[in-house]
Amino acid sequence: MDTRYITSAAKPEQLPDFDxxxxxxxxxxxxxxSSLLNALLGRRSLARHGRTPGQTQMINFFSVNDKVVLADLPGYGYNVARRDVAKHWQPMVDTYVRRPNITAFLCLHDCRRNFQELDERLMFMLGRQLPIILVLTKTDKATRNEIRKQKEKLKKRMDELGIDYQVIIETSATKNQGIAELKALVLDPHLQVEDENS
Incomplete structure (x- = not known):
């Protein structure tokens, strides 16, 4: 894939328009x-890691083959405890998710963790616009049985909450697992990916 960094936005009025x-x-x-995006884009440091969780509060945009744009939204959770950061994060994300050219929301979630209220609220909001794609990360840090049980638990919870989702993809940036499935989505955003791990 031909990938490149386009630009970043720190304020809603800085969000670029794409066709x-x-x-x-x-x-x-x-x-x-960041690790997953770098594995997906085939570049070691195109998406940068912050030394402090929640430190980067910009939305970063990347081009793939000049045909698709990937948007890396600022991480959430850590910044909720910091009101000075959260007051900038919320308006930016609220404005961004309404963009009409968004074809998919990929919600990343550590495969070893349960959903917290903030995760559920965000996924429900996004799922009302488009069925989300739940991307389980760090699968190299759990056994196959642990991942299977966790997936069942997360699926049950999403069904209980009425969160509309398209597929769950298991990934590991370290082991390169699930990267092919993500690349298929990136190269053809309208592709319906089968959940082989169901």
Missing amino acids: LPELAFIGRSNTGK
């Missing part, structure tokens, strides 16, 4: 989002 399909990556500050 291309856009896929949004969103997750907690400690889900390994």
